[in-house]
Amino acid sequence: MVRENIVARDLITPVGDLVHRVRHLGFFEDHLASGIRSISAQYGIHAQVDDAAAQKAFFSWIRLLNAQRELADTNRRDYIAFGGGLLLTKLLEHRVISAQQSGNEAHADRQSPIGFWPEGYLAVTYCMTVLDIVLEQEGFQSFTPSAAMKDLRQWWSMRENCMEDPALALPFFDLMIGNQPNWNAPLFADKRPAIHERLTHSGAEGGDRAHLARRDQ
């Protein structure tokens, strides 16, 4: 199902249990490289994945995600979205993707998001597609990409902000998938509105409270 252009389900090879398989370096490297290759070809862009940068991004991503995994049960759907946004942050921070326009395609127009910032657009498309697949595989309702995604100002703002602080890719990602963003501490899952609300109200279990207590020390 392709709901919007930005979600490229038809370009990514379907595999089961993606949420767990993507947490292994070998699978991640292959999946990312083939995904970016397919997506970029679709848009007539020549893109490359830097293997060494991808490995650094992977370990940085998975360690940060794993360190907060006890929050996964608090709001699993939001935690999965957090994982997708965190991956985007790391792909941009480590400059994993490099891209060049390959010619006279219409999207070479710098007034389109992909023409303006091809690396960012490809990374967002990949992460959003992975998120879409994982949500479906895990039995959750998927997201509706926000209309702001087609607004070049949104992409301009995201690129400028991410150049200063790559962690800000995460709240921009949340905006794009219709989530309430966490601008202040984007890398902390317990500060995300959807998780924080559960923690501070009815959903908080002992383990989650203990996690908060440790974090706040």
Added chain:
Amino acid sequence: MIDQDLKILVKDILRGARFGMRQASQLNSGVVGLITQEMSHLADDIASKVDEGLRSFGTPFSPPSSGFRSASRDNYDRLGAAVDAIKDLAAASDEDLFVSGFGEAYYALIKSVLNEAGIQNAFISQQSVREAGRAVWAKEHYHFEPQDFSQSALALMNASPIRNIDPPKQDSADPFIRHPNQSSALAIGLALTVARHYPESNADTCVASAVKAVRAVPELFENTLKQATPEAEMTKLFEEFSQFLP
């Protein structure tokens, strides 16, 4: 065992000579290069003759046959055999058997790790690998547990078996070029932890992924060595990273 030690010593000398000759043949072109290449092949021949000669005297060259090198994997290869041999060190009944198995298996793993890291020409002293094995044996019995891999990694770093490398034309900040002994020992420890967690994995894949991890985040691995309890910290990191590999 004196025969065994002598044989390893002779082999190490020949390895050192071969390393120098390979280096020289890369530096020199033309006739000088050809001559050094030929001499390198000659050293290879002498090394294999030494092997044959000592085998004919009944030297226990290989690790003990029962248990060692059991073909427990589908992808049975030299590296797989080395991993199996390390697994079976737990069953070694005396120091000599342990040191022999340790020396052979870790030597093969070091070569494989360096190769994976892009270092084709290196001089590795097998005698030093055996020294590391003796140090591990002296501590306590080996159980093929992550803490054993950390202990072995530290022993290998102390023994520093990689005596010389021919640095490839790549980033000189690469941890395998800056600290080949340290990085190789860490990568082997991690690869063995991965192999232990995922016994169905191919040994090559475990080694390749461990090299990538040590190269991607060297500061994390090197930092364990600065801690008050490096063995425990290293074990913890090996355990953590093995979840994300291969």
